[in-house]
Amino acid sequence: MGKRQRPGTSSGIITIDLDSPASEDFENHPSKQYARSRRIAKKQGEETKCSTIVSSCSVETFPHGHKSKKRLKGKDAISESKKKLDTRAFDIHFKNLWRNFSEDKRMPFTYFDSLWFAAYMTSSSKECMLTWIKEKHIFSKPYVLVPIVYWRHWSLLIFCNLGESLQSESSPPCMLLLDSLQMAGPRRLEPAIRKFLFDIYKSGGRPESRESILQIPLLVPKVPQQRNSEECGNYVLYFISLFMEQAPENFRMKDYPSFMTDEWFNLEGLKNFCEQLKPLEK
Known part of the structure; x- marks a missing residue:
């Protein structure tokens, strides 16, 4: 040594x-x-602080329902799945969905916790989020799934090809923002998303300049739209499911929007997907 x-x-x-x-x-x-x-205690203290911030963010962003041990079945479970998902329910459904994909299907992907973006938006937890994100090694993955719940609405941000050169002609980095309520203006999140991305590059020690990072395209495909205010969480879960199933090995800008159109799926497909979500214990 x-x-x-x-x-x-x-x-x-x-x-x-x-x-x-x-x-x-x-x-x-x-x-x-x-x-x-002392170092271990300090690190544990920082992790506890971060976890506390994320927990409070969960309550402030999307309050959980009252807990009970009752398990919903049949029509009650279907009715429950149609309600707007809180962060706890979303994360459970997402992790079940993730586990159902084969290892080969999961290989090109990684993901963020659904509360990380909202927690990043609070100055007291920004450094915690960036540390946790760094541990995800996102620059080695073609796709990074970033569920966002903000202003009591769910949308899905996908980072594509972040590890590729910004000058790449075949697979340059880009961002996809899938929103089932585009009438609300999904681009209102763009300034925050771009700052988020810049901080991710910076904390990862990447050599790209601020100007080049800010030029990474944010694309908003015209995906199917929700019918009422309660469905956004289910739409995001379905977006994730279909995207993981259909995404190409390399996402190329010239193929955009590819399969992501307003006819990407129909209401019958969404209904069947929601009915297959495992009922949650309350």
């Missing part, structure tokens, strides 16, 4: 061979153990 030097008493410098048993005494010195425990 090498050698390390530390102050001595007579010659001024003591050399420690890190491959020798003596190095264990140095590494296990009480001062080293104390410093290590």
Whole structure:
């Protein structure tokens, strides 16, 4: 491994061979153990703080219903699935959906927790979110699924080809924003999304300039639209399901919007999808 030097008493410098048993005494010195425990405690404290912020964000963004042990069945379960999903229900359905895909289908994808974007928007939790995102290694994946719940509405942001060169002619980075309520103006989130993306690049130590990152296209395909205010969460889950099933190995700008049109799916397909969502324990 090498050698390390530390102050001595007579010659001024003591050399420690890190491959020798003596190095264990140095590494296990009480001062080293104390410093290590301080670092661990600090990290645990930061993680607890982040988790607390995310939990409060969940309550503020989309309140959960009252918990009970009753399990819904039959028509009650179908009726429940038509209600606007809170973050707890969405995450459970999403993780079940994710597990149902084969490893090969999941390979090109990674995803963010549904509360990360909303939590990032609060200054007190921004650094936590960027740290967690860095651990996702998103620049090695063709697709990053980012469910967004903001202003009490669900939409789906997809980062494509973030690891590719911004000058790539075949598969340059781009963003897709799938919104089932386009009449509300999905581009109102664009300034926040672009700042989010810039901070992701910056925290990941990427060499791209701010100007080039801000030029990454944000595309808003005309996908099927919801019929009432309660359906947006189910639409996002269905967007995810169909996108993972149909997405090409490499998303190319010249193929846009590809399969993502207002005829992408019909109401019967959405209904069948919602009925297949596993009922949740309350």
